[in-house]
Each structure stands twice: as structure tokens, then as C-alpha cells.
Amino acid sequence: MATTDNILSGDDLATMLRDYGLPTTEWQTAGKSDAVAPLIGGTWNQHYPYPKGIKKLFLGRTKAGLIGSSTRIADNTNSDSIYGTSALRYSGNVSELIRSNVGGASGVMPAVDVTKGSVRVWFRAGPNFFNGSGTVNIRLHSSGSPASPSSDYTEFNHYFSRGQIVPRGADEWGPWQCFAVPGFNATIANDGLKGITQAGAGCVPTAVTYATVNLQVGGTLQCEVGDVEFVPNPRTKGAVIFTFDDSRLDAFTGAAEIMSRYGFPGVVFPGAPSVEVGAPNRLSVTQLRTLQDVHGWQIGSGMWSTEDYTTFQALGKEGQTAFFAKLRMFHAALGLRGGMDGSYQTSISQDKTDIYDVIRQNFRTMRTYGGPNPTGQPVMQFGECAPLSEPMRYKAIDFSASRFNVTNGYANQIKEFVDQAANNKAAAVFVVHNAFESTMTQNLQNLRDMCADVYSRSDIEWITMDDYIRSYS
Template identity: 30%
Template sequence: MRNILIALAALLLAVPAAAQIIVPPPAPGAALPSPEWPNQPADGDKGPAVGGRAYQRYRVAAPIAVLASFDQVARLNGAPGEASDVATDPLYGDTRLTITLASFNARQFRPIATLASPAIATGQLIRIWTKPIANVEPRLDSYKIRLYSEGNPSSPGANYHEYNAAGLIREGQKNAEQRWGSFTIPVSAFTAVGSGANLSAVTWAMVTMQANSSAGMSIAVGNVELVANALTKAKFVIGFDDQYPATINYAARAMARYGFRGVLYLSPAVDTGRTGKLPIAQVKTLHDYLGWQIASQAYSTENNVGPGGIESMTADQRTAETAKLRNWQNGMGLSGGGHGSYFGNVGPTNMLTYPMFRNYRSVRAYYFGEFGTVETYPWGDPMRIRAMGAGEFQWGNSTVLFSTYWKNHVDRAMSQKGVGFIVFHDGLSGSMSNWRPAFDQLLAYLDANRATIDVVTVDDLEVP
């Protein structure tokens, strides 16, 4: 045995020892290769995600008063047969108040009690809660909130202020079953019926609902609440999606002349440093020197379906997408990513992907066309902030971009003491002749009305 060991030792000594493999370190400042970053930028800033904190959700504002309590059928005055308590996904307690309409008949939903002390509604907001169950879009014809300062739910009287929220609900929540969502409407947007209500002494509210089809629709409803308007002066947010250099370059120069700052929604692994997109160095300049907010969009993909699409991922992978994006922003020293945006076909009504956005403080949606009431603050729904698309996809090279669409949006914000919100893609590239002059008009108009409206970022509102 001893001879065998000696022979084995001699053999090992005779064979050159396996050389230690030494990998030379990357050159100073060079980016580490990563499958998440197929294109390395010139300044080598694309590295692996680093640790950081994802913000929790925005706090929902407490109401000043509940003008109508809609938590169960037993708390309705003269409940119509279309109302029922359903033990599924309740907003309050253990059941939800659900309305199923299978006719063209309007139905009234009245509380059993009025406020003990009248509430001052002037200048404030009305918040409603709804959850579409089936066929709300396109079958909800009207969802009218009525504010009363006289009478009672048993004998309402003919004098009240009214607002039809059907358009808000249909556009914001669509047709199939969705999550509970809220909408806020400035009291100034309500119109008087009869002699109207005394808005300085509102005591209760009613909802009237009507379908435009007898084929059937179902919707769950919640309370009608009075919420304090946090704004004494209108605000305006100018946002930019998809990192188009020509548009950002023009906008940054033009806005800097007035000291205005924008909100840039970033999709780093999709856009940053790619051909035809902003380089990371310029994103840092916008943030560090011009004070722009760098908000969140997508991380590795903006597709909802197909290979690598958001809907093809597991729930854990979707959660990781937002976590990696937030961590990357922290590593780059970019602030403002606690506020995000939906993208592609991934939106607030996509219930498969919606949970991935819950670690944001708030999320912006993109609306086509105009809407009668601008956003409010507190947000109508912090997870579905309504922003008007600037018009690249709906108005093209319109000659009335400013005079009809953008100016009207500013004017509504000022009259309602709300938040005007507009989002650009690549309209300012110079390819459409009317866009840059219209943008210049928009900025000049905002500047001329500084006494009644401020240009802000979302962080200015949420993280003052």
C-alpha cells in the first residue's frame, strides 16, 4: 500500500498542476455584460439592478362627509328590485351592493339618512366608487349624482345639483368585471336643476342609474362622498413617453425658457441608450440640472402578449419587472420613479397584470380625446390618473391643436381648480408642422396665467 501511495504521489508531481483561471477585470468604467442590456451605452452606465426601495401606494383621502351610504340593500330608502347584496369582493363589510339593470327604466338609489349637520360643498370634490361586473361599457346610459340641501330621501324635491358620471365610468372601467375604482368630480362641474341645491349646506345625495339596453348590465356601487379639494390653484403636468430625442430636445429647451419642468416616463431596457432614443447621460441632465421627474414606465418589454410579453410572465416575474426598474432608477440616482404609467395594452382594466403596479405610489393612464372634467387632487383614483394624450394618434397635424384641444384643457383645469395633464410621444419632432408652434403657444399661455395655474411634476403634488 505504501508503495502505491508513493507511486501515486510521484505521478501527481509529474503532471503540471491545473492552472488557476484568472479572468482579467474589465477596463475601468466599462459596463458589465448582461443579457438584460444587449446594447451598452457609451458611458457604461447599464449595470445589474441594485438594491433599493419601492414605494407603497398613495394614501386615499378621507372624506369630509358621506352624503349617501351604499353598502347594502337594507340601507337604501325604497330599494328597487334591481339592487341586491352579493357576497363577492366587497368594498365594505362582507357584501357588495350590486345593481343589475335589464330594462330602459331609470332607477333611484337613495340613502336612509341625511347628514346631522349640513356640509359645505362649494369648491370641494364629490367621490364615487364603482365596480363594473358585466356590460357596463357600452350599456350604462347614465349614472347621475344629485346633491340636495333640502327635502329628504323619502321626498327629494325638485331642486338639486346634478352630474352624469356615466362617461367617466365607461371609459375608465370598461365592460368586464374589474377592480373597485373611484372617481372624483369637482362640485363646480355639477349643474343646477330647478333652483339647484345650496352648495354651502348639502345634506345628502342620490344616484339615478339607467341602461341604454334591455340586454342586461351589472355594476357594484359604493358611497357618495364629499372630499376636500387640496388645491387652491390649478396645476398642469406635461409628460413625455417613449424617450424620443427630437421631441425631448425641443421641449426641454422651450420649457427651460419659462422654468417649467416635465415628467419623463422611462423604459430603460426597452429604450434607454438605443438607436433613436435618449442616452442615459441626457436623462441624467434632465433630472440633475433641469429638475425633471423621471417616472416609471416598463422595464424589459412594453408588450402585453407574445414572446416575453407581460401576460406571458408569471406573477412573480411581473413583480420582479417593477422591482428591477425601481432598483435601476435608484442605482442611477434618478428620482420620481415611485409614480408610474401603464404602457402598450397593459392598463388599469387588465386584471391579470394590474397587481404588478401596486408597489407604485400612483400610476398614470393615457386617454384619447378630451374629457369634460380634468383630474383632481387628491386624485380621482391614484391608480388610474387620467391624462389627455397630446394628439399624435388622434388629431395628427391639426391646425387647432392649441386653440381647441390644449387650451381647453388648461382652461378646464383653471375653472375647476384641478390638474390638467397632457402626455406627448413624438409630436414635437418637427415632422408635423403645426406641433412646435402649438407647443410654444401652450407654454406662453401657461406662463401668462401663472396667477391661476402652476406647471408642476407629479412629485410636486405627491411629495411636496
């Protein structure tokens, strides 16, 4: 992330902006650099395609639509509901199996083939959500009914704390969001790679008729539960999306030199252009243009002039609007494309629910990142979906993590994640920070090996996030 070691002085910034034809008086004012006009200026096409062909497997609407629910579940009237005027709210410290009358009198829906897409659940985290951490488990059934569920089902789980947009305060609710598991294969029993287990004979993945929600609670918590849906995946192959943070120079001198041999593009997120672009050991505007125009890279967005949450929060709504207007104008003035897809920063991150609305208003997608699971576990519980299950929080894995810096690091480690994306016809998203300097021999070798592998295959391609979204829109 950006550090004060590389911050341009006011004179240097003014010179850079003037050299590229940008009006310095509108972009930075002494003592008030992030809270001034322009409030309007520049625009991004932020359309995110709505998935087609969604099938409902569970309806989380009203308590009247549930079967045998406990007093821990109630209809909660609130303006944030995504279905009507109320939402199903759970409050308690006891695990709960929630069943809905999704299919009317029969209790089941026409059979759905979940091998051809992803299954997702909508939910909203309540105050002190981490204090009641547990898992939300989705059970898929092919026999019985919600009134009398079969003991043969397939279950997938997701830890509440794994990258979700979660509230931290004692009286704070997060936004509605969803998580999903992509690419159920024909045989999915005990697939630890995706957190899937099987009870009894399991479901028939080509003929799922309903789902139940099993809240496994480890303490007192509150949350709201919405629908469980099947979302078709129109893609025919997997994707590798390789992203870079902070405009670091080695993206150009190290990674791009290797990737360009195979015609592979990347996505770079300049962390704070007014601070980083053209600074020591950072990409220049000319290099950003070269990556875009010669090598097909996407120039995504980070923040404008700061990555510090406290500073950004202090701007207020009007200042934050100006903050992102300047970012759009910067891209437009320099002819850079792709800024509608953004990246969270270490401090301005997905767990800051008070800034979620302004982030959502200004970006089509937002990337998160983290390290892989510890050695001995799958690299990632499951990768991304197509379409993205939660555009404001899609997941990326740290390509330069110490787990991968071993002999045959690609073949023995990273390839597992690439194969998972190919099998699911979805995305393996990677992120790097200063990982490809000449002395970082294992990272460079891992990248060479991955490029060679993907280049030789027909079941996966190497594309940008914009390409990925366009592929299913």
C-alpha cells in the same frame, strides 16, 4: 410605444448595463429575460396621502340602509367588499334611483360646500359591463330628504366606458374604483364642460345635504355601488402636468428646450428601459439625468423589458414581481427619481383586470391617456381632481391630437383645458409621443403659446406629478 425596430441586442444591453455598473447576470438571462431574480431589490416610497375631511353624502353599504330599493338590488357577500362583508349589487336592465338613509332619522347631513373640492362615487364593474353601458348619475340636493327627494337638484354623469378599469370577460369583476367631478363653481347649471346639468332650481352648491345615485341603464348589467363623498381640495391654484412616453429624443431636443426657458419641468415615462434607453432616437441615461438634475424633471416608470400584455401575463406572479424589481433597481442604480408614478402602455392597459393587483402593488399612481373629445365638444368632459380621485387611473389628454393642429390651436382649443384646471384648482395632464421634432411646427408653437400663457398667470402652475401629490399631502 416601444417597437421592435429599436430593441437592443443582448450584447448591446449587456454593455449598457455593465457601463452603468449594473450586474448583468441578475438582469437578463438568455431565453428567460423577464422571469429571473432579483425578486427583491430596490424600493420606492409609494405612500399615497389619504384625503382629509371627507364628508359622506350617500352610503352604499347594505340594502337595509336604503329607502324603497327594488329587487334588482341585493346584499352580495364577498371578500372584495370595501365595507364589511357585503356590497350593494345591482343586477338588471331597468334604470334605478338609489336612495340611502345617510343622515339617520332626519335623512340629511350637515350642509357641505362642494365648491371647495370634488364629489366622487365608489363603484365596481361586473361581467360584460360594456354590454349594459349607460351612465351613473349623481344627484346633489339641498332640500327635501332621501325619503322625499326634492325635484331641485344638480346632476353630474360619467359614462361607464370612459377610461375606467373595466372587466372584459363573461365572468369577471373589476376592482373597486371611483370617479369624481372636481371644482363645482358657485354657478354650475348646464356646465357641459363637466357633464353637469340642473333640474328645477338645482342644488345650492355651498349647502348640499345629501346625494342620490341614478343608474341609467342601456342594457343588462351588473355593478356594485358604494359611497358618494365630498373630498376637500387644499390646493390654491391649478396645475399643468406635461408627460412624455417612450424616452423619445424630441422630449430633450424639442420640448425641454422650450420648457426650460420658463423653468417648467416635465415627466418622462421610459416605456421599457431595457429596450429603449440609449436606443436610436431615444434618450440616453446621461440625457435622462440632465432632465432630472438640471431641469427638474421627474423620471417616471413604464414597463421593464416588454409592453406586450401576452408576454407580461405569461410571466406569472413571481416573474412579474421580478419584472418590477428590476425596474426599481434600474432607477436606483442610475440615480433616477420618481419611478413610483407609472404609466400604462397600449397593451398593458387599465382594462386588464387580471394584472391590476401587481400594478397596484408596484406603483403609487398610473396614468392613462386618450384623445380629446371630437371638435365641437369640450376638450375633456372634466379634468383631474386634487386629490386624485383614482390614483391607479388618472387621465391625460393627447397634446398632439389632430384637433389641436390648427391655427391658434392653443388659444382656441388647448387653453380651454388649462382654464378648466385653473378654475378647479386641479390638474390638466397632457401626454405626447414623438410630437416635437423640428418639422412639427404646430405642436411646437402650441407648446410655446401654452408655456407663455401659464408663465404669465397666478392661478395655475407647471409642475410634476410628484409635486402635485406633495402639494396636498
